[in-house]
Amino acid sequence: MSSEQQAQGNERDPEVTVGQLLLTEYQTIKDEQKARIGFRDNLLYVTLAAVAAVIAAAAQAKQPQMLLALPPVCVVLGWTYLVNDEKISAIGDYVRNELGPRLAAATGSSDTVEAVFRWETAHRTDARRRSRKLIQFAVDQGAFCAVPMAALVVYWAHGGGGALLIGLSVIEALAIAGLAVQILLHAGTLGSGER
Secondary structure, eight states, X not given: OOHHHHHHHHHHSOOOOHHHHHHHHHXXXXXXXXXXXXXXXXXXXXXXXXXXXXXXXXXXXXXXXXXXXXXXXXXXXXXXXXXHHHHHHHHHHHIIIIIHHHHHHHHTSSOOGGGTTTHHHHGGGOTTHHHHHHHHHHHHHIIIIIHHHHHHHHHHHHOOSHHXXXXXXXXXXXXXXXXXXXXHHHHHHHHTTOO
């Protein structure tokens, strides 16, 4: 290719600016955040359906040991919910603390960092945000920890099942406790104003 052809090619392909790249990055990570929010929110419905199915099956069969299926299901769904929620928060942090300032600097305008992607900070100033976070914490603990723990209590109250199933139920209780702690720790970071 001759230098004249290269020059014509460069005239047709405008130079990509840093600002355009940052806006593309913003759109890409916001798309990921949106997908994660939808997936995360659906996990609560999946959990409720799984709980209802296991309880109905255990009650119909009059087999309390079937309730031992609830803890692993709830822990796996709860962990997946928690990981997605953490990534959703991390994307918001990144936009507020990294991408926004970089874009403000790249524009060279007099706009402050707070003026770039204003929604990323504005929605966090709602007076009821803290109460919503506390309610969400209670819902998460209830759906993913209290319900499977209640299933274990019902199983233990009915007795029987042998040492192997009792041992399994104790391991399940420890897994539920571990998830409960992780949900609490994640809620603590949300309440601190960092997320």
